[in-house]
Amino acid sequence: MASTTVEKQPKYMNADELSNFFIDVLEGNLSITLDEIISENDLERQKVLYGLHTLHEELNFEKERRLKLHEDIKAAFLNISSVVLLNKDWEIEEANGNFLNFTNRPLDSIEGFSLNDLLEIGDKTTENWNxxxxxxxxxxxxxxILGFKKSKTKVGWLDVKAIVLASGKYHQEQIWLIGKDITDEIELEQELKETNQNLRDSLDQKEFLLRELHHRVKNNLQMIASVFVLQLQTEKDEKLADHLQTIQTKIFSISKLHDILVEQASLNNVDLLGYLKAIAENLQISTGFKGEIYLEGDYFEISTQSAPHFGIILNELITNSTKHAWTSNSTENEIRVGIYKEPDNLVFHYADNGKGFNKNEVTRGLGRKLLDMLILGQFKAVELQCGENEHSNCLCFKIDLANIN
Incomplete structure (x- = not known):
């Protein structure tokens, strides 16, 4: 440390002289060597000078420590990520190599520029900049996140942390922006959004076409069913008319599924109980059944592949009951249908309160063969005992859920 000669002060300094002396020490304009203090003959003056020397050294040490700390922090930040130093007017004073590489600009081309001049024009950047x-x-x-113009057409993105520091070098406020380049992540995210949107558009288009297909299939089936109805109105052969009506109700069972799929959100599954209720209501009208049909049970969504099979099963059972279960003067006729979901199985229960029959004495006609084909063959169901005796008008079976959907 360079030394200067201190002008000898009188033994007793007045207030103004002492004040000026302290100011010189505090501002760093006074340097006093220990040799000068030791050589001082005046003991009181020596004590004062030694105290001022100690204060001066401590102030210098603190300023040097702060400056070194500031420079160390600055050096550390300048070697990581992208760093920009701004003044309080948001003008760029300094930037590290990472930021210059990120923006594709040399320092002299952006030094003194407002940071706003480098930002891309966009709602998100404007909102974050404010x-x-x-x-x-x-x-x-x-x-x-801030977007920066890397060229006329390309934008880069930084995840920015902004802090305010007091500069030890310039004794003024500085704004430091420390950013991580996330351009690749942002571009990938944008690509994923565009891809997902394209997939949604494609899916919407396919869903529209599929609904249109269901709608047209429903219309075609209803047209065929209407032809059968017209034929029934003029057919005099009762046996043939009966066959035509049976076919017509089966066609309705299938067309009703397409009708439901057009109206509901899902195109893959259908509420089984709701679907069977619609079939039962149609059968009650088309067969002229004067009794009541009750359907109850658990909500269960079934695939569109399996639903028509249940529709045909119910159609066959109700048609059979309306033909054979009661005499012409029977009253309080009832049909009860239940759908119950178990952890691993679906239980189907059907019963009417008709006169009953002996299963062992009934010829296995086309209807029974169709039921066996669907229940035992298609669903691999296990038939359950549900009546109190062999003449009970009841059919009960359970199906492993794995064999349904």
């Missing part, structure tokens, strides 16, 4: 300025004005840190 939030950043408000935070800094309130002396608070801020973190968010």
């Amino acid at each position: 939030a950043l300025k408000i935070s800094i004005e309130n002396n608070s840190s801020w973190q968010g």
Whole structure:
């Protein structure tokens, strides 16, 4: 440390002289060597000078420590990520190599520019830029994403942390932006959004076409069913008319599924109980059944592949009951259908309160063969005992859920 000769002070300094002496020490304009203090003959003056020397050295040490700390922090930040140093007017004073590489600009081309000149024009960047300025004005840190113009057509993105520091070099406020390049992540996210949107558009188009297909199939089946109805109105052969009606109700069972699929959101599954209720209501009208049909049970969604099979099963059972279960003067006729879901099985229960029959004495006609084909063959169901005696009008079976959907 360079030394200067201190002009000898009188033994007793007045207030003004002492004040000026302290100011010189505090501002760093006075340097006093220990040799000068030791050579001082005046003991009182020596004590004062020694105290001032100690204070001066401590102040210098603290300023050097702060400056070194600032420079160390600055050096550390300049070697990581992208760093920009701004003055309080948001003008660029310094930037590290990472930021210059990120923006594809040399320092002399952006030094003194407002940071806003480098930002891309966009709603998100504008919103975050305004939030950043408000935070800094309130002396608070801020973190968010900013877009920077890398060229006329290309934009880069930084995840920025903004802080306010006092510069030890310039004794003024500085704003530091420390950013991580997330351009690849942002571009990938944008590509995924575009891809997902294209997939949604494609799916919507396919769903529309599939609904249109269900609608047309329903219309075609209903047209065929209407032809059968017209034929029934003129057919005099009762046996043939009976066959035509049976076919017509089966066609309706299938067309009703397409009708439901057109109306509901899902095109893959259908509420089984709701579907069977619609079939039962149609059969009650088409067969002229004067009794009641009750359907109850658990909500169960079934695939569109399996639903028509249940529709045909119910169609066959109700048609058979309306033909054979009661005499012409029977009253309080009832049909009860239940769908019950178990952890691993679906239980189907059907019964009427008709006169009953002996299963062992009934010829296995086309209807029974059709039921066996669907229940035992298609669903691999296990038939359950549900009546109190062999003449009970009841059919009960359970199906492993794995064999349904």
